[in-house]
Amino acid sequence: MLWRVALLVLAALSLAAGEPRRFDGHRVYRVEPTNKHHVQFLNELTSKYYNDILFWKDASVANRTADVMVSPELQNSFLEALEKKGMKSSVYVEDVQKLIDNERPAKKSRASFGWDDYHTLDEINEWLDSLADSYSGVVTTVVGGSTYEGREIRGIKISYGTGNPAVVIEGGIHAREWISPASVTWFINEILTSTDASVRSIVESFDFYIFPNTNPDGYVYTWTDNRMWRKTRKPYNLCVGADPNRNWDFHWAEEGASSISCSEAFAGSEAFSEVETKTLSEFLTGLGSDLQVYLSFHSYSQLLMYPYGVSSVVADNAAELQQIVEKAAQVLATRYGTQYTVGSIVDAIYPAAGTSIDWSMGALGLRYSFVWELRDTGLYGFILPADQIIPTSEETFDSVLSVLEDVLAASRSKKQLH
Numbered sequence: 001m002l003w004r005v006a007l008l009v010l011a012a013l014s015l016a017a018g019e020p021r022r023f024d025g026h027r028v029y030r031v032e033p034t035n036k037h038h039v040q041f042l043n044e045l046t047s048k049y050y051n052d053i054l055f056w057k058d059a060s061v062a063n064r065t066a067d068v069m070v071s072p073e074l075q076n077s078f079l080e081a082l083e084k085k086g087m088k089s090s091v092y093v094e095d096v097q098k099l100i101d102n103e104r105p106a107k108k109s110r111a112s113f114g115w116d117d118y119h120t121l122d123e124i125n126e127w128l129d130s131l132a133d134s135y136s137g138v139v140t141t142v143v144g145g146s147t148y149e150g151r152e153i154r155g156i157k158i159s160y161g162t163g164n165p166a167v168v169i170e171g172g173i174h175a176r177e178w179i180s181p182a183s184v185t186w187f188i189n190e191i192l193t194s195t196d197a198s199v200r201s202i203v204e205s206f207d208f209y210i211f212p213n214t215n216p217d218g219y220v221y222t223w224t225d226n227r228m229w230r231k232t233r234k235p236y237n238l239c240v241g242a243d244p245n246r247n248w249d250f251h252w253a254e255e256g257a258s259s260i261s262c263s264e265a266f267a268g269s270e271a272f273s274e275v276e277t278k279t280l281s282e283f284l285t286g287l288g289s290d291l292q293v294y295l296s297f298h299s300y301s302q303l304l305m306y307p308y309g310v311s312s313v314v315a316d317n318a319a320e321l322q323q324i325v326e327k328a329a330q331v332l333a334t335r336y337g338t339q340y341t342v343g344s345i346v347d348a349i350y351p352a353a354g355t356s357i358d359w360s361m362g363a364l365g366l367r368y369s370f371v372w373e374l375r376d377t378g379l380y381g382f383i384l385p386a387d388q389i390i391p392t393s394e395e396t397f398d399s400v401l402s403v404l405e406d407v408l409a410a411s412r413s414k415k416q417l418h
Ligand SMILES: [Zn+2]
Pocket: 174, 177, 298, 299
């Protein structure tokens, strides 16, 4: 009895000390739902046992695999339930905690900002501030919005001239996708320091508004409390947080989103219920007709997609967007052979209503909106080792340049027509 009390006290102390949650023995299964009942079953399971059974990749339609993380306590009953329903599965990650333990380099260098390790929100923000000093006249800091916990959505503007079309780069809207802010900060460095003439001619033709962390409350929480956190930190009736990439006001909650607050894809209580999406949308609206390109970075799955995430709408320039992503994926593969799948969100992954890129095209009227799901295809999932930050960033930036080059070429040929 006493040792039990002692253990409880120890547990309480370790919580009080702010130790992050551990995921010893948690496995990730790749599951194959083959009908809509399977999909529904998986969604009910994850909403009900949200502490123990968690989507890494949603089940949204039949015959698309879902990735599900399951605690050791529930693995047997989970597998039994799948078998009963006739669903196949295989183990993708044997022990999530082992991946977390090996995610960052053993020797953590904190001397200067770099890309051999992941960085905290404070480190990223300090680095953004330092750029405004080092590149005054080119870089200015901007605030794209605010958060439930009272933080700012910090970013920078990079501008080499007046009258350039604007590109917004959105990182980290899903908190646990650490490779997103890591890559986005690498892009910033590359835009500012590349001496390659073809890179310079493209990047100096645009104004960039770059936000490495558009869900900063969630990002901080992934460092302090729970590495697997995805949503905002606003409390709802049962659970905390809405999915900020299901919360935008365009065909909100129509499909591929949940009305249950414990779901990883909870759309929020209404469109723009989250202060993060509401304030960021106001910032974007304020850019007016200057804003022409929206680029959003997620992980994982190696996908490059364009709107829409709702099946009821098709982009009127879908053929052009398809050409752009096909070329960009080829360019991306040339450096390290990394293979991407391309298409509209609905075709390439699953329906997902209320995303930022759907809103940027459907509500703001942009012609060029794209979303990347970065490395990998599930062996590490969200916990991509830090030694992959640089190669991931390099290959992805190749594809970003390809997209921007095509946008420039299209706008030039339109000008010639007029
Ligand atoms: Zn994401």
